[in-house]
Amino acid sequence: MKAGDKVTLRVWRGTRAGGAFQEYEVEPAPGMVVLDALRQAQAAQAPDLAIRWNCKAGKCGSCSAEVNGRPVLTCMTRLEELPEEGPVTVAPMKTFPLIKDLVTDVSWNYAKAKEIPPFAPGPKDPDGKRRMYQEDVERIQEFRKCIECFLCQNVCHVIRDHPENKPAFSGPRFFIHLANLDMHPWDTADRTALIREQAGLGFCNITKCCSDVCPEKIHITDNGIIPLKERVVDNYYDPILWLWRKVTGRTK
């Protein structure tokens, strides 16, 4: 993107009933991100352009969209990173039903979250305190970095092209949430059946698309899904091992 040149945005405008890309010219500024450009178009030319955003600092995960076909946070995607040639195309996430323009109905994710039984800690230490060690929580802290932007859900081909799988599949976001609960040193609940059945972990064939788009760079597949698959197999065939892990708080 050359300094001084106007930037052309091609933005999807429409509802479930239909729509089309519409072009807006915006004035670039140094370090400008796609969300800045969209808001400039909104303020000057299209006040009713629907965008979902909040923090504009990559922390809340609201402004997910597909920019030039790539699923990103629009607040963390600088125009300078994009090819100089041609317009910047911004489309809504494909996997979720459209509400309007760039805003999709992500309520499926909230419904899936509710299906997962909550954290269930065991008893405290005899002195009334609770202890866990940094080396034992480092891995789940990685999962807990998730900002729920749902980009991993959006690219997961189990549901992206097959909405019929949605009722029996939770998607990568909730696999790492389950891994976070399962690997928590204090947790006592057994979610093995849920992970195998309602959450549909078996659908995942480890193509790592989710890890590729994660703005928090969480190793969703390598550190979350694969160990979870192994644990589910172990727990399923060896309930004693599961119990031993829960009693000792050991994750390995």
Added chain:
Amino acid sequence: MATPYAAHDYDVVVIGAGGAGLRAAIEAAAQGARTALVCKSLLGKAHTVMAEGGAAAALGNVWPEDTWQVHFRDTMRGGKLLNNWRMVEIYTREAPDRVLELEEYGAVFDRTPAGLISQRDFGGHRYARLAHVGDRTGLEIIRTLQYKLIHMGVDVFMETTVTRLLTDAGRIAGAFGYRRDTGEFLVFRTKAVVLATGGFGKVWKYTSMSWESTGDGIALALDAGADLIDTEMVQFHPTGMVWPPGARGILVTEGVRGDGGVLRNSEGRRFMFDHIPEFFKEETAETEAEADRWYTDKKNRRPPELIPRDEVTRAIYAEVKAGRGSPHGGVFLDIATRRSPDYIRKRLPSMYHQFMELAGVDITREPMEVYPTCHYSMGGVRVDPETEAGTVPGLFAAGELAAGLHGANRLGGNSLTDILVFGRRAGLYAAQYARTAGGAAPAAEQIDDAAQDLLAPFAASGGESPYAIQADLQEVMQEHVGIYRDEAGMRAALTKIDALKIRARAVRAEGPREYNPGWHATRDLYSMLTVAEVVTRAALERRETRGGHSRTDYPQTDPEWGRVNVVVRKLRGELVLDRVPIPEMPAELRALLEVT
């Protein structure tokens, strides 16, 4: 003609789903109240998510010497003694339990070698006191509360804006609002409302706050007849990003300084040594050597970079004004020469990421450029310290929207625990109130009036879009009611705000009601204009400099002004100012302030 709406009945309606609103809703539901949680964004996206440093509580895990009494002293002194002492006492006593409770909900804080919650240093705190998770503590807290809440049977109304509180004979009877996705109207019939809408930083041009922070709770509370106090006390956090322009104002956590970062001017000098105020002289290091020893040995005095935020902000302002600023008009925040790259990436991962992605700056190798950014409102709804009840029966408030805990200036780390302590209390006492209060019913005329108000922009002919008025308002407040204020500037601001109000009356919305941000912005504008007038009027009233309120025409702190809170309320559509005495502190608590 009556406008159609969907009606819902609850015992308690919580407005706002940041940490305070979530904690209030969890508690109200635990008390058996039928509870609704209403939020402008999706669940889990509220401004709490952006809190970085940590949650202050005298757990004593790192420094066993730390107690609630020391935390009390630090908070009162940080607030320049304008705080409500009882709120500070409740807060510092209950803080450890509220933080530990998060672990029962599944939070995973960073650990000490002994396996307990680790605590970090922050400005104004005598000991390392902030429970934290790297520099993403707010995310940890909001997610933990969110996943607790979804199993509590609370009905969540996401992307829903409340535009008016409904009353019956001077008591709360409900709330009126609309769903942002469909544009449909909603009426909540309820006896108790907990306002937890957060701050109002969006009224300034450069702010660390998200778009939601338009001060809706301020407008809702005023219109319902509630008192506000301390609204002139606005915190400009010393360190916001200055470059690139689109990132200006984004927060740079105080954790950078807590973890060893220092401020330098264009001459490379650690200029904070030149700006230590009398009030903090005794407890602040005089030499770089002493300051550097403090991180590992608290027998030394604190580095001047870690005195409370209002002081650091004034110092940065002065350095830039004196021509010793950085290329983009800030100062330098340097941790690269002070700590190893591994340490920086481990302790401050979000800062590393933020500067790399947005500014192309590697903070393990180069200094950051920073300048103060609007960050927090100490003032807001006047509440009872024990119950968080406002001055209107049935109205409760907690978190940033409520006033009293932080006085004239908030210490870093005291907000994430504030929302837990007083969020819980607001939910608890709102549920209790709802159990015992008599029936209340909103009048049909109130509902119809609220609906007509909201629809007016669609009928406005020849009006302008709300975005330009918003931007002009932000310029006015940045210029006249920023870090430093004076009478002439604030009078000019009030004249300009009046002109903007006239423009806003004819503001226009286009298109359908479904997910229409231009229409939503007309509503935000009403809140923002209200906040601007409230803050400016209160700031004009307080003729002294204290905490988050600095006046060039009254540069001294005046003990007489230290005895009162400035009150703003609305009577017959007009703002009215008043003063109330600050409650007298018991002698045993006053004695705590003398300990150094």
